[in-house]
């Protein structure tokens with residue numbers, strides 16, 4: 252059985268960039284819903300209960316269950332990472348800063364590329380900073396698809412489903428994406444990065 256992880260901060264911790272009501276509904280309703288449906292889909296299946304391994308080896312899931320695991324297992328994994336990498340007003344420094352400068356030229360270039368990925372993703376999905384063969388890359392996925400199923404390891408993500416921003420930002424996804432840069436927990440992103448070195 253998978254369990255909904257606690258939000259590692261209070262609902263209002265990211266104000267004014269991400270509002271408390273959005274955080275409450277997003278975690279307590281949306282993420283909880285994915286966990287519940289994931290457990291329902293996995294019932295009676297004797298498979299790996301490590302969510303990342305499950306998504307990495309998605310082809311090993313019986314076909315009739317596969318899409319439910321991609322949607323709800325992805326929903327669980329993606330949000331679990333998302334909560335972990337959120338914190339207000341943290342400066343980027345250290346190895347992750349060096350790696351971003353190395354692979355994108357500068358932080359500004361990284362930010363522009365990431366924002367483009369977030370804003371241009373059509374419909375619901377995610378923007379990602381991933382490690383692919385030792386290098387940082389930016390990508391985006393539809394729905395709850397996780398890049399781990401393509402052999403890439405995500406270390407930072409932004410939920411661009413409307414439920415992640417609509418209460419505060421309505422149709423203004425670019426404003427939400429801009430605000431996100433004030434709530435990235437860079438030491439956690441660096442931890443995710445260093446775990447892969």
Ligand code: MN3
Pocket residue numbers: 277281330410412414415
């Ligand atoms: Mn979401």
